[in-house]
Amino acid sequence: MFYREAGQFRTTYAADQQIFPIRQDRIAVVAVLLVAFVGVPLVGNEYWLKAILIPFLIFSLAALGLNILTGYAGQLSLGTAAFMAVGAFAAYNFQLRVGGMPILVSFALSGLCAALVGIVFGLPSLRIKGFYLAVATLACQFFVVWALNKFPWFSNNSSSGVISAQAIRILGYDFGAPHRILGVSVAPEVSTYLLVLVIVSLLALAAKNMVRSSAGRAWMAVRDMDVAAAVIGIPIMRTKLLAFAVSSFYCGVAGALYAFAYLGTVEPEAFTLDLSFRILFMIIIGGVGSILGSFLGAGFIVLFPIFLNTYAEPFARLLRIELPPGMVSNLELVIFGGLIVFFLAVEPLGLARLWQITKEKLRLWPFPH
């Protein structure tokens, strides 16, 4: 009875084109944004910000990138982590070698570098489809990480191979140090969180805009039936390469943020095949072909291990079972694997679709049909 569209008439196409045409949705989104931008910094503690919210935002960005390529454009990619690695190392090198380079410009340029790599490794998609393409992306994943590892130039000839990411400084404001603003103390993780939030929000909005325009429709057309898409005049090559470029850009920026705003180090070992799989799982569980799904999936994958770690022991104690050490991480694998199969079989469109169905039920509530 609350989630009703009765009385909300859209009288112009412009009104119909809005991202949130239903008034209740708009109110909800404003509330979420208020919580994210104002509530969390005021209330959030260090653990939540550093270990949960910041990685959640960064992974959402990477999941957005992969969703554009795999969910919208239908090109299966197992090389997501490699594009993130390119972004991280590019940002590090720009900061290192170009004196006085503003860090936001570094991030943007690192995205562009990743986009270029994406286009190169996306070229095979013009001839290869389906899981053949997935194997081609594996070539990218393994080669890029190997190259970043073995060619010392990328890590500035450091002997240990592990390099620290530079501090984030914008216009003199150091994001790694505590500050006092207008009498309120701002911890470094709060500053970092807000920076990441702003970047991710803007890029998510851009993604939503692209996806509901002709670019997005072209991607979906190529995904659904590329012969028909060619027949109606959609340029297949340009569309696929654009998907690779945009997707890799998003992953590159995510990788840079991953190194600079989360890990603090820039190392190839952080960007393994395992990470590529995790991000793929995020979009499968969250919902392929959905912007919201990228966030839902990232949230799930970030929160679930923590949930498991916290509650597995007490739960086992309740059942009087002894959990051997390391069992929890195996449990994670088992449950993730099972969930993937479950979602693919039951709801291939993931949590995003479940959310849509919930909303449709809410529109009828409290009536059953």
Add this chain to the structure above:
Amino acid sequence: MAAGRNIGEPVLIAEDVSLSFGGVRALQNVSFDVRQHEIRAIIGPNGAGKSSMLNVINGVYHPQVGTVTFKGRTRKHVHPHEAAEQGIARTFQNIALFRGMSVLDNIMTGRNLKMRTNFLQQAVWLGPARREELEHRRRVEEVIDFLEIQHIRKTPVGRLPYGLQKRVELGRALAAEPEMLLLDEPMAGMNTEEKQDMCRFILDVNDQFGTTIVLIEHDMGVVMDLSDRVLVLDYGRKIADGTPDEVRGNRQVIDAYLGVAH
């Protein structure tokens, strides 16, 4: 038969087209033309090569021998993308809609060639991208009104019944404002009412917009009523070409349909 139109000069000329797949000869030395503003039917028994001929016209298949001339340009090999740019649109025998998208989005993809903004402008949305999107939305809504499918515009096409999907596919082709429309069995699987609606739409398109139409159809009643001229194929060869009445009485055509050995 629609009267009172100016049927013009030949806009499409197929000369000596031969197409084979491995050992299978789909088309053999087929030559015919299509005049501007006319409705041309291609008929023939199953496997006669009718769909292959349409595929050759818009570049999905490349003939080994022969040429296709459209609007004065003679090409041996045309890419489907180029055919679309030149003003040819088509529908498919087994509906080729984009299942993941709604009716509105599917028809909007038909406008893709006319859209000029790039992805960066679209990422920003405000400004040229928004204006262009609204402009094309307006045109697509005209097509939706024309085909009377307003009530399903937001429905994902995968959920629609077959007859409506065919109508949406026609809508997507019309959205491109084509000069020539290739329809591959547009009435297949429809009941009488749906067929009447579809005939009405085809006639209206030809009448109001002057679109040249080439259609493959099995229903003889439809063919006789709609078309100006009919091309008959059998086993990849042309066996008759003329007005519906001429073709109806042609001995070879009757034999082909009745399956007389030859």
Add this chain to the structure above:
Amino acid sequence: MQFFFEVLIGGLLAGVMYSLVALGFVLIYKASGVFNFAQGSMVFFAALTTVGLVESGMPLLAAAGITLVAMIALAVLIERFVLRPLVNQPQITLFMATIGLAFFIEGLAQGAWGANVRGLDIGIEDAPIEWISDSTGMAISKFDLAAAGICAVLVSTLALFFSKTRIGRALRAVADDHQGALAVGIPLRQIWVIVWGVAGFVALVSGLLWGARNGVQFALTFVALKALPVLILGGFESVAGAIVGGLIIGASEKLAEIYIPPVIHGWFGVTVNGLEAWFPYVLALLFLLVRPEGLFGEKHIDRV
């Protein structure tokens, strides 16, 4: 020159091991059209289970036998809980499901038996064959040769099975067209259990050989990933292709490891190693650009 041959033969024999794993992929793809990403985990699971049983006191053969039963049980569960619910989905969806399955099996295996590296002794030593090293000076391992022999036997058996027996024909029918096979009365579910069971058996043999060679550890699952380039070269549907593909990948990987680093050193002044991490994939990628269906695969023609 002799060194070249030593590397080459060593590579070929290593390639035989890849072929074994690839064989499991081909079986499943031929019969259910599914690209089973979980094959590597199955190899890992088989090896780990056998080792676990051996360590708890069972003789090797008995342990292997029980593991085989476990693999067949796994096949039944997979058919019931993964294949059946996803029966009409596109290939990509099934592929992603097998990725999930891979994680599931890995977690299960490690959860049951622990994550330590273990050695496995199957009675063949990894020592150079004396008469070859005495006469030619090349070091070729007994183990590798034995593995090649086992592989040859396995492959010929399977090849005969597919072409001569009734079940083999039924498997090929199912691979071509599920609906058609059902229409002529082939029991789809039983076939799938049989196929995944046979693939499980192949996984067991691969697991024992690989485990004896490299130790039974989590890295075994990455062997499965190596099988992907093998299949791309050989085609997904050809047993012969899996063999040839494996040999090519094995040989080229070892040769690349020896002969490319000096070139890179010459160009960039950097000493590199570990090329086998990516070389097979890049090779497969280049191959795909030229011949997307592999050496022995069939071209697909789409009707519009």
